[in-house]
Amino acid sequence: MNQADSGMAARLLEAAGYEQAASPKDADIIFLNTCSVREKPEQKAYSRLGELRSLKEERPGAIIVFAGCMAQRLGDKILKHLPHVDIVIGPRQLHRLARLVEEVRQTGERQVAISLDHQPIPTWDMYLEAAGSRVESARYNPVSAYVTVMQGCSYCCAYCIVPYVRGNAVSHPPEQIVQEVRRVAESGCREVMLLGQNILAYGKDRDRSFRLADLLQIVHEIAGIERIRFTTGHPRDVDDRLLQTIAVLPKVCRHFHVPIQAGHDRILRDMKRRCTVQQYAEMAAKIREILPGSSITSDMMVGFPGETEDEFEASLETYANLRSDQAFMFAFSPRPGTLAATMPDQVPYVVKRERLRRLIELQNGITAEINRSFEGKTVEVLIEGPDEKGGRRLSRRTRCHRLVIFDGPVSMCGKTLQLTVTAGHLWGLEGEVAGQG
Numbered sequence: 392m393n394q395a396d397s398g399m400a401a402r403l404l405e406a407a408g409y410e411q412a413a414s415p416k417d418a419d420i421i422f423l424n425t426c427s428v429r430e431k432p433e434q435k436a437y438s439r440l441g442e443l444r445s446l447k448e449e450r451p452g453a454i455i456v457f458a459g460c461m462a463q464r465l466g467d468k469i470l471k472h473l474p475h476v477d478i479v480i481g482p483r484q485l486h487r488l489a490r491l492v493e494e495v496r497q498t499g500e501r502q503v504a505i506s507l508d509h510q511p512i513p514t515w516d517m518y519l520e521a522a523g524s525r526v527e528s529a530r531y532n533p534v535s536a537y538v539t540v541m542q543g544c545s546y547c548c549a550y551c552i553v554p555y556v557r558g559n560a561v562s563h564p565p566e567q568i569v570q571e572v573r574r575v576a577e578s579g580c581r582e583v584m585l586l587g588q589n590i591l592a593y594g595k596d597r598d599r600s601f602r603l604a605d606l607l608q609i610v611h612e613i614a615g616i617e618r619i620r621f622t623t624g625h626p627r628d629v630d631d632r633l634l635q636t637i638a639v640l641p642k643v644c645r646h647f648h649v650p651i652q653a654g655h656d657r658i659l660r661d662m663k664r665r666c667t668v669q670q671y672a673e674m675a676a677k678i679r680e681i682l683p684g685s686s687i688t689s690d691m692m693v694g695f696p697g698e699t700e701d702e703f704e705a706s707l708e709t710y711a712n713l714r715s716d717q718a719f720m721f722a723f724s725p726r727p728g729t730l731a732a733t734m735p736d737q738v739p740y741v742v743k744r745e746r747l748r749r750l751i752e753l754q755n756g757i758t759a760e761i762n763r764s765f766e767g768k769t770v771e772v773l774i775e776g777p778d779e780k781g782g783r784r785l786s787r788r789t790r791c792h793r794l795v796i797f798d799g800p801v802s803m804c805g806k807t808l809q810l811t812v813t814a815g816h817l818w819g820l821e822g823e824v825a826g827q828g
């Protein structure tokens with residue numbers, strides 16, 4: 392979501408006549424987007440802000456924009472403590488970016504835009520109106536675009552800052568989403584990633600009869616789009632209708648990122664996850680039964696307040712049984728303002744670190760084993776471009792979101808290919824064009 396927002400900020404400023412600078416020291420506007428979901432990204436943001444202080448001293452005319460969830464959380468406190476910041480802007484005010492920059496240029500007055508309540512979320516129409524010309528969804532590679540379909544979350548997991556910084560769930564109207572997907576298809580994108588903090592709850596805040604399954608159906612009709620992805624969601628919102636719908640929509644990729652967060656019912660209850668280990672296991676079984684070959688990825692957290700060694704070991708057993716294809720793994724990080732931050736029995740840092748190490752060891756073993764099971768099989772990939780090291784190695788993900796690297800010319804970018812997997816690793820797969828070798 393932050394990558395999509397940063398891309399949108401760039402598009403808005405381009406529409407206002409700016410162009411991207413090669414580095415912050417050449418820039419007239421520096422846009423720092425931030426994340427509040429854990430403490431570590433917040434520390435990184437502070438450290439980047441510290442670096443920008445000397446830059447501002449050298450070039451006082453440069454405008455520094457502090458954006459994203461951390462900006463939303465801290466608001467004008469940022470202006471008080473960090474005099475080199477010119478604009479503080481929250482995610483729901485992003486469409487006003489170019490106007491606020493202009494305001495600073497005209498008046499020299501610093502700006503704060505973090506209003507959350509009773510504000511419509513920025514929709515494409517608002518972006519278009521604000522930019523006064525065409526803006527386009529952010530691309531995450533030359534052939535794929537993010538399209539935000541909802542923002543915020545109306546659940547209240549005890550550890551999570553999202554509802555406080557992104558607000559309650561608000562779904563974009565389906566017709567606007569379709570319009571945007573058409574636009575990205577016309578501009579050459581072959582794949583869309585539909586985004587929402589809890590996309591599986593799409594539509595619950597609007598007409599409850601038009602849900603994600605219905606949205607996928609109408610997006611599926613759009614010519615030029617070959618693949619539709621969506622992320623991320625709460626396991627309780629995976630239902631039969633969604634799975635049965637995906638089963639008959641070949642463009643929809645069979646990848647579900649459904650965070651479990653803990654593998655023990657007492658912890659899940661205290662987390663207010665409204666989902667038990669048993670329900671999660673049933674959800675995973677149902678996905679694998681109705682949509683064979685799907686990948687299920689997850690988020691897993693260790694060291695939630697009160698987590699005992701026995702509970703942690705039970706969680707490990709749960710994860711071993713679930714066999715997620717991949718997982719983002721974290722140590723609990725208390726977020727100011729959330730319920731969990733004030734809970735008693737906070738787990739000491741060293742214990743969390745050690746538990747995280749054991750969890751990573753377990754899950755990495757499972758991921759590598761699953762990836763190795765692909766050796767010799769054929770997978771379909773949509774070629775994105777050179778791998779991170781450049782050169783002749785191309786990379787792209789399979790329909791199940793596995794990274795595949797193979798040798799090939801850049802002219803293959805944007806093409807869909809069948810690859811034979813030659814090796815499976817923890818990070819993904821290596822392959823060669825099917826029929827070669």
Ligand code: SF4
Nearest residue numbers: 544546547548551553
């Ligand atoms: S469902 Fe996800 S985004 Fe919503 S409160 Fe829970 S963890 Fe946060």
